[in-house]
Amino acid sequence: MALACRICGGAVHSTLFWAMQGTILLSATLFWHALAQARPIARIPALLATMMQMSLLGALIGFAPAPLYSPHWFTTQSWGLTPLEDQQLAGLLMWIPAGLIYLGLTLSTVSRMIRAPRYDGASFRL
Structure with a gap:
Protein backbone atom coordinates (compact mmCIF):
# COMPACT_ATOMS: atom_id res chain seq x y z
CA MET A 1 0.00 0.00 0.00
CA ALA A 2 2.88 2.37 0.74
CA LEU A 3 4.20 1.77 -2.78
CA ALA A 4 0.80 2.63 -4.29
CA CYS A 5 0.78 5.82 -2.25
CA ARG A 6 4.20 6.84 -3.60
CA ILE A 7 3.41 5.94 -7.21
CA CYS A 8 -0.12 7.30 -7.65
CA GLY A 9 -0.52 9.84 -4.88
CA GLY A 10 -2.99 10.19 -2.04
CA ALA A 11 -6.14 9.41 -4.07
CA VAL A 12 -5.15 5.81 -4.63
CA HIS A 13 -4.05 5.50 -1.04
CA SER A 14 -7.40 6.84 0.10
CA THR A 15 -9.29 4.44 -2.18
CA LEU A 16 -7.21 1.46 -1.06
CA PHE A 17 -7.47 2.51 2.57
CA TRP A 18 -11.27 2.73 2.49
CA ALA A 19 -11.52 -0.51 0.52
CA MET A 20 -9.43 -2.17 3.23
CA GLN A 21 -11.61 -0.67 5.97
CA GLY A 22 -14.75 -1.86 4.18
CA THR A 23 -13.50 -5.43 3.88
CA ILE A 24 -12.50 -5.45 7.55
CA LEU A 25 -15.96 -4.21 8.55
CA LEU A 26 -17.67 -6.76 6.30
CA SER A 27 -15.64 -9.70 7.57
CA ALA A 28 -16.19 -8.65 11.19
CA THR A 29 -19.93 -8.31 10.62
CA LEU A 30 -20.09 -11.76 9.02
CA PHE A 31 -18.03 -13.27 11.84
CA TRP A 32 -20.22 -11.82 14.61
CA HIS A 33 -23.40 -12.77 12.75
CA ALA A 34 -22.19 -16.36 12.39
CA LEU A 35 -21.13 -16.39 16.03
CA ALA A 36 -24.55 -15.18 17.17
CA GLN A 37 -26.24 -17.94 15.16
CA ALA A 38 -23.88 -20.72 16.28
CA ARG A 39 -24.64 -23.22 18.98
CA PRO A 40 -22.77 -22.45 22.22
CA ILE A 41 -20.57 -25.53 21.90
CA ALA A 42 -19.34 -24.19 18.55
CA ARG A 43 -19.10 -20.61 19.80
CA ILE A 44 -16.47 -21.42 22.43
CA PRO A 45 -13.67 -22.62 20.11
CA ALA A 46 -14.44 -19.82 17.63
CA LEU A 47 -14.06 -17.20 20.36
CA LEU A 48 -10.89 -18.78 21.74
CA ALA A 49 -9.30 -19.14 18.30
CA THR A 50 -10.11 -15.52 17.43
CA MET A 51 -8.78 -14.36 20.79
CA MET A 52 -5.49 -16.20 20.24
CA GLN A 53 -5.06 -14.82 16.72
CA MET A 54 -5.79 -11.27 17.81
CA SER A 55 -3.54 -11.54 20.86
CA LEU A 56 -0.67 -12.91 18.79
CA LEU A 57 -1.04 -10.19 16.18
CA GLY A 58 -1.24 -7.53 18.91
CA ALA A 59 1.91 -8.85 20.55
CA LEU A 60 3.77 -8.97 17.23
CA ILE A 61 2.71 -5.42 16.39
CA GLY A 62 3.45 -4.17 19.89
CA PHE A 63 6.93 -5.67 20.10
CA ALA A 64 8.01 -4.89 16.53
CA PRO A 65 11.29 -2.95 16.60
CA ALA A 66 10.26 -0.53 13.83
CA PRO A 67 7.01 0.91 12.42
CA LEU A 68 5.34 -1.57 10.06
CA TYR A 69 2.97 0.73 8.17
CA SER A 70 4.70 3.68 6.55
CA PRO A 71 1.58 5.76 5.63
CA HIS A 72 1.08 6.38 9.36
CA TRP A 73 4.45 8.11 9.51
CA PHE A 74 2.91 11.61 9.41
CA THR A 75 -0.45 10.93 11.07
CA VAL A 110 -19.46 -21.57 29.34
CA SER A 111 -21.25 -20.26 32.43
CA ARG A 112 -24.60 -20.21 30.65
CA MET A 113 -24.03 -23.73 29.33
CA ILE A 114 -23.27 -25.01 32.83
CA ARG A 115 -26.38 -23.36 34.32
CA ALA A 116 -28.72 -24.37 31.47
CA PRO A 117 -31.22 -27.18 31.97
CA ARG A 118 -30.04 -30.49 30.53
CA TYR A 119 -33.04 -31.24 28.29
CA ASP A 120 -31.33 -31.31 24.90
CA GLY A 121 -28.76 -29.34 22.95
CA ALA A 122 -31.28 -27.82 20.55
CA SER A 123 -33.26 -25.98 23.23
CA PHE A 124 -30.28 -23.98 24.52
CA ARG A 125 -29.80 -20.52 22.98
CA LEU A 126 -27.98 -17.46 24.25
Whole structure:
Protein backbone atom coordinates (compact mmCIF):
# COMPACT_ATOMS: atom_id res chain seq x y z
CA MET A 1 0.00 0.00 0.00
CA ALA A 2 2.88 2.37 0.74
CA LEU A 3 4.20 1.77 -2.78
CA ALA A 4 0.80 2.63 -4.29
CA CYS A 5 0.78 5.82 -2.25
CA ARG A 6 4.20 6.84 -3.60
CA ILE A 7 3.41 5.94 -7.21
CA CYS A 8 -0.12 7.30 -7.65
CA GLY A 9 -0.52 9.84 -4.88
CA GLY A 10 -2.99 10.19 -2.04
CA ALA A 11 -6.14 9.41 -4.07
CA VAL A 12 -5.15 5.81 -4.63
CA HIS A 13 -4.05 5.50 -1.04
CA SER A 14 -7.40 6.84 0.10
CA THR A 15 -9.29 4.44 -2.18
CA LEU A 16 -7.21 1.46 -1.06
CA PHE A 17 -7.47 2.51 2.57
CA TRP A 18 -11.27 2.73 2.49
CA ALA A 19 -11.52 -0.51 0.52
CA MET A 20 -9.43 -2.17 3.23
CA GLN A 21 -11.61 -0.67 5.97
CA GLY A 22 -14.75 -1.86 4.18
CA THR A 23 -13.50 -5.43 3.88
CA ILE A 24 -12.50 -5.45 7.55
CA LEU A 25 -15.96 -4.21 8.55
CA LEU A 26 -17.67 -6.76 6.30
CA SER A 27 -15.64 -9.70 7.57
CA ALA A 28 -16.19 -8.65 11.19
CA THR A 29 -19.93 -8.31 10.62
CA LEU A 30 -20.09 -11.76 9.02
CA PHE A 31 -18.03 -13.27 11.84
CA TRP A 32 -20.22 -11.82 14.61
CA HIS A 33 -23.40 -12.77 12.75
CA ALA A 34 -22.19 -16.36 12.39
CA LEU A 35 -21.13 -16.39 16.03
CA ALA A 36 -24.55 -15.18 17.17
CA GLN A 37 -26.24 -17.94 15.16
CA ALA A 38 -23.88 -20.72 16.28
CA ARG A 39 -24.64 -23.22 18.98
CA PRO A 40 -22.77 -22.45 22.22
CA ILE A 41 -20.57 -25.53 21.90
CA ALA A 42 -19.34 -24.19 18.55
CA ARG A 43 -19.10 -20.61 19.80
CA ILE A 44 -16.47 -21.42 22.43
CA PRO A 45 -13.67 -22.62 20.11
CA ALA A 46 -14.44 -19.82 17.63
CA LEU A 47 -14.06 -17.20 20.36
CA LEU A 48 -10.89 -18.78 21.74
CA ALA A 49 -9.30 -19.14 18.30
CA THR A 50 -10.11 -15.52 17.43
CA MET A 51 -8.78 -14.36 20.79
CA MET A 52 -5.49 -16.20 20.24
CA GLN A 53 -5.06 -14.82 16.72
CA MET A 54 -5.79 -11.27 17.81
CA SER A 55 -3.54 -11.54 20.86
CA LEU A 56 -0.67 -12.91 18.79
CA LEU A 57 -1.04 -10.19 16.18
CA GLY A 58 -1.24 -7.53 18.91
CA ALA A 59 1.91 -8.85 20.55
CA LEU A 60 3.77 -8.97 17.23
CA ILE A 61 2.71 -5.42 16.39
CA GLY A 62 3.45 -4.17 19.89
CA PHE A 63 6.93 -5.67 20.10
CA ALA A 64 8.01 -4.89 16.53
CA PRO A 65 11.29 -2.95 16.60
CA ALA A 66 10.26 -0.53 13.83
CA PRO A 67 7.01 0.91 12.42
CA LEU A 68 5.34 -1.57 10.06
CA TYR A 69 2.97 0.73 8.17
CA SER A 70 4.70 3.68 6.55
CA PRO A 71 1.58 5.76 5.63
CA HIS A 72 1.08 6.38 9.36
CA TRP A 73 4.45 8.11 9.51
CA PHE A 74 2.91 11.61 9.41
CA THR A 75 -0.45 10.93 11.07
CA THR A 76 0.80 10.25 14.59
CA GLN A 77 2.68 13.50 15.12
CA SER A 78 -0.47 15.50 15.91
CA TRP A 79 -1.14 13.13 18.83
CA GLY A 80 2.37 13.59 20.18
CA LEU A 81 3.34 10.02 19.34
CA THR A 82 6.03 8.64 17.12
CA PRO A 83 4.88 6.05 14.59
CA LEU A 84 6.49 3.31 16.70
CA GLU A 85 4.75 4.49 19.89
CA ASP A 86 1.41 4.59 18.04
CA GLN A 87 1.99 1.08 16.75
CA GLN A 88 2.97 -0.17 20.21
CA LEU A 89 -0.18 1.34 21.71
CA ALA A 90 -2.34 -0.27 19.01
CA GLY A 91 -0.66 -3.63 19.60
CA LEU A 92 -1.22 -3.35 23.34
CA LEU A 93 -4.92 -2.53 22.81
CA MET A 94 -5.32 -5.51 20.48
CA TRP A 95 -3.49 -7.79 22.86
CA ILE A 96 -4.90 -7.06 26.32
CA PRO A 97 -8.31 -5.29 26.33
CA ALA A 98 -9.59 -6.96 23.16
CA GLY A 99 -8.35 -10.34 24.36
CA LEU A 100 -10.20 -9.82 27.63
CA ILE A 101 -13.42 -9.13 25.74
CA TYR A 102 -13.15 -12.43 23.87
CA LEU A 103 -12.23 -14.26 27.07
CA GLY A 104 -15.20 -12.69 28.88
CA LEU A 105 -17.60 -13.76 26.13
CA THR A 106 -16.15 -17.28 26.21
CA LEU A 107 -16.50 -17.55 29.98
CA SER A 108 -20.03 -16.16 29.80
CA THR A 109 -20.97 -18.78 27.23
CA VAL A 110 -19.46 -21.57 29.34
CA SER A 111 -21.25 -20.26 32.43
CA ARG A 112 -24.60 -20.21 30.65
CA MET A 113 -24.03 -23.73 29.33
CA ILE A 114 -23.27 -25.01 32.83
CA ARG A 115 -26.38 -23.36 34.32
CA ALA A 116 -28.72 -24.37 31.47
CA PRO A 117 -31.22 -27.18 31.97
CA ARG A 118 -30.04 -30.49 30.53
CA TYR A 119 -33.04 -31.24 28.29
CA ASP A 120 -31.33 -31.31 24.90
CA GLY A 121 -28.76 -29.34 22.95
CA ALA A 122 -31.28 -27.82 20.55
CA SER A 123 -33.26 -25.98 23.23
CA PHE A 124 -30.28 -23.98 24.52
CA ARG A 125 -29.80 -20.52 22.98
CA LEU A 126 -27.98 -17.46 24.25
